Amino acid sequence: MHEHLRVNETATPNSTLFSAAFGKALKNKRTALNLSQEELGFRSGLDRTYISGIERGTRNPTLLIANRIAEALAIPLSVLIAEAEKPMQEGGASAV
Amino acid sequence: MHEHLRVNETATPNSTLFSAAFGKALKNKRTALNLSQEELGFRSGLDRTYISGIERGTRNPTLLIANRIAEALAIPLSVLIAEAEKPMQEGGASAV
DNA sequence: CTGTGACTAAAAGTCCGTA
């Protein structure tokens, strides 16, 4: 990319962890509501396969997209992200 | 895009509101820490002008970028976003 | 119902300036 100060050289970059955690939190909320990816896609106006990618952590959505998904789940984005941050603080424990 | 049910036809789309609110929250936190955009840019490894764009609500960062900024501000992203959501709930009141 | 690779269009993100 470009030469910046690399403070930490961890094997699993924080970025990957965050995407994975967000995906997990999303899947948790979705399944808790008994929604299929397809149904959530419909509610948020996003493609079914795109939702799938986010849940698997292979996609890095923008704030606006993340917010649309949160709205479709009827929760504030801050709450969804807070859920994603939980397992990261504890070092990878299971979510609710 | 494609034809979906338009529930609400507000003059200012939610997306714009959200970006603006996030930018405001960001600026609040940054100035509270007495950081210049340039300094925050350096700490987060992002371009000075990009930080500026986000604060003005003209840019829509990804979750990973937003998280890097939150880290540079030493707060969880969920907290920064929660700050952004506050004025939206109250209909555009001033932040702390 | 979900995972995945491939693809094009669009936007993110960088870097150079000026005011």
Place this chain on the structure above:
DNA sequence: TTACGGACTTTTAGTCACA
């Protein structure tokens, strides 16, 4: 110090066929 623009590269948005 910040706003803002232009030109540029990289990544995401959005979609499809197929497993």
